[in-house]
Amino acid sequence: MISSRRRPLILVTNDDGIHAPGIRALTKAMDEVGDVVVVAPVDDQTAVGHSITLDEPLRVEAHNFGGDLSHVRALGITGTPCDCMKLALHELLHRKPDLAVSGINRGSNIAINVIYSGTISAATESSVNGIDSIAFSLDSKDSDADYSPAGSYAKVIAQKVLRSQLPRGVVLSANIPNLPHHEIRGIRVARQARSRWEEGFVGRTDPSNRSYYWYRGMMNVLDKGDDTDTGALEDGYVSVTPLQYDRTAHGCINVLKTWRWSEQLD
Amino acid sequence: MISSRRRPLILVTNDDGIHAPGIRALTKAMDEVGDVVVVAPVDDQTAVGHSITLDEPLRVEAHNFGGDLSHVRALGITGTPCDCMKLALHELLHRKPDLAVSGINRGSNIAINVIYSGTISAATESSVNGIDSIAFSLDSKDSDADYSPAGSYAKVIAQKVLRSQLPRGVVLSANIPNLPHHEIRGIRVARQARSRWEEGFVGRTDPSNRSYYWYRGMMNVLDKGDDTDTGALEDGYVSVTPLQYDRTAHGCINVLKTWRWSEQLD
Numbered sequence: 001m002i003s004s005r006r007r008p009l010i011l012v013t014n015d016d017g018i019h020a021p022g023i024r025a026l027t028k029a030m031d032e033v034g035d036v037v038v039v040a041p042v043d044d045q046t047a048v049g050h051s052i053t054l055d056e057p058l059r060v061e062a063h064n065f066g067g068d069l070s071h072v073r074a075l076g077i078t079g080t081p082c083d084c085m086k087l088a089l090h091e092l093l094h095r096k097p098d099l100a101v102s103g104i105n106r107g108s109n110i111a112i113n114v115i116y117s118g119t120i121s122a123a124t125e126s127s128v129n130g131i132d133s134i135a136f137s138l139d140s141k142d143s144d145a146d147y148s149p150a151g152s153y154a155k156v157i158a159q160k161v162l163r164s165q166l167p168r169g170v171v172l173s174a175n176i177p178n179l180p181h182h183e184i185r186g187i188r189v190a191r192q193a194r195s196r197w198e199e200g201f202v203g204r205t206d207p208s209n210r211s212y213y214w215y216r217g218m219m220n221v222l223d224k225g226d227d228t229d230t231g232a233l234e235d236g237y238v239s240v241t242p243l244q245y246d247r248t249a250h251g252c253i254n255v256l257k258t259w260r261w262s263e264q265l266d
Numbered sequence: 267m268i269s270s271r272r273r274p275l276i277l278v279t280n281d282d283g284i285h286a287p288g289i290r291a292l293t294k295a296m297d298e299v300g301d302v303v304v305v306a307p308v309d310d311q312t313a314v315g316h317s318i319t320l321d322e323p324l325r326v327e328a329h330n331f332g333g334d335l336s337h338v339r340a341l342g343i344t345g346t347p348c349d350c351m352k353l354a355l356h357e358l359l360h361r362k363p364d365l366a367v368s369g370i371n372r373g374s375n376i377a378i379n380v381i382y383s384g385t386i387s388a389a390t391e392s393s394v395n396g397i398d399s400i401a402f403s404l405d406s407k408d409s410d411a412d413y414s415p416a417g418s419y420a421k422v423i424a425q426k427v428l429r430s431q432l433p434r435g436v437v438l439s440a441n442i443p444n445l446p447h448h449e450i451r452g453i454r455v456a457r458q459a460r461s462r463w464e465e466g467f468v469g470r471t472d473p474s475n476r477s478y479y480w481y482r483g484m485m486n487v488l489d490k491g492d493d494t495d496t497g498a499l500e501d502g503y504v505s506v507t508p509l510q511y512d513r514t515a516h517g518c519i520n521v522l523k524t525w526r527w528s529e530q531l532d
Contacts, residue, residue: 049316049348050381057470057478082382087479090465112394114513115316116348121381128378128462151289162527170515176508187527191514199356204323209290212323213353225517240527242518247380249436252508253493256438259426261506265511 006096008034008162011126012245013084015105015118017043018076019065022104025147026136027069029155030101037097038063038074039088044108045080050121053079058087066145081122089129099162100126103136104150108175110137110229111195111221114243120173124245127171132161135171139233140178149184150176153238157187169246177240188237195221195227274300274364274428277392279350279451281311281371281384284329284342288370289503291387291413292402293335295421296367299428303363304329304340305354311346312372315425316387347388355395363383365428366392367401370416373411374441376403377461377487380509386439390511393437401437405499415450416442419504423453435512441495454503459494461487 010030014023018040030036042061056079063074075092077084081102089096102122109117123133134157138150153176166172177184200216221230232239276296284306296302322345329340341358343350347368355362368388375383389399400423404416415416419442432438443450464467466482487496498505 046320049314049318049387051314051317052382053313054481056481058467059476059478083318083481085510086463086465086483087467087482091467091469091479112511115387115390115394116318121315126379129294130380130462156527160527164525167515167518167521170518189284189519189522189527191519192512192514193518196396199352201324201353201357203357203450210325210327213357214323215318215320215349217352240522242515242522243513244515245378245381245513246458246460246519247509247511247513248434249508249510250457252433252436253455253457254509255433256455256508259430261422261426261455 001262009095010034010036011093011097011100012036012038013040013081013102013122015041015048015122017041017044017079018074019248020106022106022138022147024065025151026101026104026154027065027072030071030158031153032074032155036072037093038072039077039084039092041081041084043076045118048080048118050082050115050124051080052082058083062159079167081118082125085125088135090127098130099158100131100133101136101158104147104154105137107138107141108139108233109173110175110233110239111193111219112197113219114173114192120243123171128245132166132170134158134161135173137175138178139175145178149179149181152181154249157240169244170242173241173243175233177233177236179236183236184238185236187240188232190229190232190239190241191227192241193221194223195219275361276300276302277354277359277363277366278302278304279306279347279368279388281307281314281347281388282506283307283310284340286372288372288404288413290331291417292367292420293331293338293368295417296340297335298308298421298422302338303359304338305343305350305358306507307347307350308342308344311384314346314384316348316390317346325482347384348391351388351391355392363397364374365424366397366399367402367420367424370413370420371403373407374403374405374499375401375439376441376499377459377485378463379485380439380458388532389437394511398428398432399437400424401439403441404444405441411444415445415447418447423506435510436508439507441499441510443499443502445502450504453506454498456495456498456505456507457493458507459487459496460489461485
């Protein structure tokens, strides 16, 4: 529970980079909830997952959002979303934040896409560090998409989390449909839909006659239902999915123990 | 269950790069189990997690391990471990492999490190594609570490998986202690230990008077016990941990549903 005596400190990051429109919308929404510090990648870091930078130094650059956000302290980092969280929490902030938020991502992070998402990895990183964390994604990759309905929902969800606190080891991922505010039907708690990428690669040959491949994949959703994140978005709801970072398949431990591991095979 | 009529097809990758000693040891071990194709990053991809390459083309280079492995088809890819799996499964292999293995990683992948590991992400990627998959890691970062005991255990574990098949949606992660073969006490099924990184950054100033940071972290294990991966390694056992890629915290769905989401806050 946050103290009523002070405004909550909110750490904001993303994976699309500090110049993306989504982080501006998220910063604006959080500015109405608490004191905001932005620590985000200088460059686009889409699909970097939980990558961290071990062999390169990280640089910090001051950033100013300008306009109605010129009072917000903002820092650009020459690294990944996870680097941003680590550096923010352990070097750049003067105290532990009450909340960490990531996004608003350009494009949804639903179903199997959760494992590739730098947006969700950033929120996971702060969650591992004991901070309530939320990832926000808008279901549109359009360059002229309107992030303000998503910003309004980000504000509501952030306030809920600040008041109720998340269970330990759980991070929230919220996906907002690309609809005008009055057409969004509300918030629905949902699980990840089962899915996989149907991969494709486009083969080319360069002027030196060397071949190369471009990645082209399409997500294939394998189940349907009101209780899935994809189903919620299709029905016009904001999906809110609790994600854990413990990947142990606990239900499988006893199955594996029945395998006779000491038996030698040839 | 594999057919007795043909040798299994085994896809090998890693995150330390195709020139690392661990992938040679793993290839050698798998060569005794089935027909091996190696598709691995050209460069070191440690700690890239589930990163994929979207905006750069991927190139494929023939590689020859030489010596007793000169007959093995091996390809180096200018991408991440996940890129390797995607390209192998959808472009480079003539049929779906019976097993995919990743490693042998230079250094253990236990506790919270699972989420950063490119080795485990590669095995996760093939698991998402419906292929039984195993990640192998040696608990040593020494450049002269002996990977042959780990290779022997990789062979045993691979054979077990080929005979018994893994539950759907589950990938195995095996960590091998850095001990001579006769000192390893066997295999133990274990969960991820709770842990977090105690971060540190070393601040420096470059000749142009610009500051930068080097990342320096140390893992802090927060629980103990026979049933954890860290405990297994400490006791001289190979740890085998079942991991799932569905990150939904299913046990938390009903808790979140009790939050009054339609209630507006200010």
